[in-house]
Amino acid sequence: MTDLPGTMFAVVQTHDGFSGTATGPGIDNASEWLAPAELPLPEPGPGQVLIRLRMASVNPSDLHFIKGEYGQPRVKGAPAGFEGCGDVVAIGSGAEALKGQRVAFVASGSGAWAEYVVTQAQMCIPLRPDISDENGAAQIVNPMTAMAMVDIARSEGDAFVVSAATSQLGKLMCSLGRDLGLKPIALVRRAETVDALRELGADEVLVTNDPDLPEKFAAISKTLKPRVFLDAVSDQLSEQIFAAMPNKARWVSYGKLSAEQPRLTQMGQLIFMGKRIEGFWLTQWMMSTPPADQIRVVAEVQARFADGRWKTDVSTHLPLRDVVSGLAEALKKTDGKVMITP
Ligand SMILES: NC(=O)c1ccc[n+]([C@@H]2O[C@H](COP(=O)([O-])OP(=O)(O)OC[C@H]3O[C@@H](n4cnc5c(N)ncnc54)[C@H](OP(=O)(O)O)[C@@H]3O)[C@@H](O)[C@H]2O)c1
Incomplete structure (x- = not known):
């Protein structure tokens, strides 16, 4: 030295x-x-x-x-x-x-x-x-999280919901989802970002302050049947979205961008519809995922950045x-x- x-x-x-x-x-x-x-x-x-x-x-x-x-x-x-x-x-x-x-x-x-x-x-x-x-x-925190969480979504079906979709991680997940043939349903706060999110890969984009959001989401949920909600906001609106999702839906809270503490209004859905609420933390994923799988994920992450699919x-x-x-x-x-x- x-x-x-x-x-x-x-x-x-x-x-x-x-x-x-x-x-x-x-x-x-x-x-x-x-x-x-x-x-x-x-x-x-x-x-x-x-x-x-x-x-x-x-x-x-x-x-x-x-x-x-x-x-x-x-x-x-x-x-x-x-x-x-x-x-x-x-x-x-x-x-x-x-x-x-x-x-x-x-x-x-x-x-x-x-x-x-x-x-x-x-x-x-x-x-x-x-x-x-x-x-x-x-290169590590958001891309590895995107790979791990889209994997969770893929294990449950074609469509999944992403909140705070204009975040770096939200954008990575929308484009990865599209590349894998999945249907990301993006939630954004700013209406002016809708077109950019669609271009990135979102199949549907909903604006969180749209007064018709509950009806619009209910209709999309009925058609696309998203079973996983990858949620970085974790507020009362998140709870409403989860409540409008179909049987066996999983609410995966991985961020707390909102300071609001949500109230659970549909506890019966956990019992009678097999719905689940859980968390995701990359640190836990790294401790529980075999090194060979992590090496594969790292290589895929670098390849996506090197060829411009991600930035x-x-x-x-x-x-x-x-x-x-x-x-x-x-x-x-x-x-x-x-x-x-x-
Ligand atoms: N659990 C894990 O292992 C893990 C790993 C990585 C990241 N994360 C989490 O993933 C989330 C996104 O991270 P990032 O680095 O991609 O973020 P980022 O690029 O810094 O973007 C965050 C975006 O979230 C939106 N936002 C902020 N406050 C909000 C609120 N109250 N309600 C709705 N949207 C809000 C803003 O977008 P607009 O201004 O466009 O609305 C902001 O630009 C964070 O919560 C982070 O902690 C978790």
């Missing part, structure tokens, strides 16, 4: 543990949860690598996390951020295969919103040269040193990811 600096710039968390709140991923002022810091350069331990950051993506999970509302506790003073891409500049024992490689990574040792990141070698995917840094920085829409490039002051404003832009650059 002789040619590396002794310290690095990072954006660190200012709170520990969980907050006990459930306010959703929206933020007005990042300085409530984050601060700039100069930290000693982290060292990779056995099985770990040190990565010089090229780009980190801002996902809703990062925002839930810094607010103390995610599935793992915050660590005060540790860099924030889960996902990005960069160059492996130092390795611990057992990680020799990654030496010098450009990799996509999920940060496990220290966070991604820093000039340097330590993570496990298993949390890195070497990137093909034809994958851009923008696609590389969003990451980027709204803004935000310099790392401007994250605390500029993140809230940068997140106001719709239709794309905020990408942090060192």
Whole structure:
């Protein structure tokens, strides 16, 4: 590590543990949860690598996390951020295969919103040269989730429902669904996105503030019989959609973009119609899916990005040193990811 600096710039968390709140991923002022810091350069331990950051993506999970509302506790003073891409500049024992490689990574040792990141070698995917840094920085969390969840949908029939379909993950799932011959039914908040979603692969697109939505969805549900609802919003409207789905429908909640806590109004459907409510978390999927299957998924993900079937829409490039002051404003832009650059 002789040619590396002794310290690095990072954006660190200012709170520990969980907050006990459930306010959703929206933020007005990042300085409530984050601060700039100069930290000693982290060292990779056995099985770990040190990565010089090229780009980190801002996902809703990062925002839930810094607010103390995610599935793992915050660590005060540790860099924030889960996902990005960069160059492996130092390795611990057992990680020799990654030496010098450009990799996509999920940060496990220290966070991604820093000039340097330590993570496990298993949390890195070497990137093909034809994958851009923008696609590389969003190569794992959303694409792997899209592959895993569309697989769930496919196991239950042709049609499936996707909420927040203008999200990066929603778009990936609509186009993957279409490519597999399935019929994605997309729910969006903004009417102006309907045509773009249809072009991407949605068979039907419904706008959530349309007063006729219940009747329109009921008619579509009767015809297409969607059995899986892949839901990132998880609010009262989600409950109504689920209630209008046919026998044996599965409501798979994988995100909590809305702060509203839904009330269950049709408990009898769980008993008499065999309906189910469940969750999906990529972390659990990775722990329970055999490595050979995961390798196949990774290869398919890279192939889809390399040949242009998938792409990451980027709204803004935000310099790392401007994250605390500029993140809230940068997140106001719709239709794309905020990408942090060192
Ligand atoms: N469980 C898992 O393993 C897993 C893995 C990956 C992602 N996720 C979840 O997947 C979801 C999408 O992630 P992403 O990275 O694709 O998001 P993204 O690209 O950052 O987009 C989020 C979009 O959701 C829409 N949205 C925000 N608040 C909303 C609300 N209250 N109601 C309806 N729509 C709302 C907005 O679109 P408009 O402004 O166009 O409406 C926003 O652009 C998130 O909830 C994330 O946490 C879960």
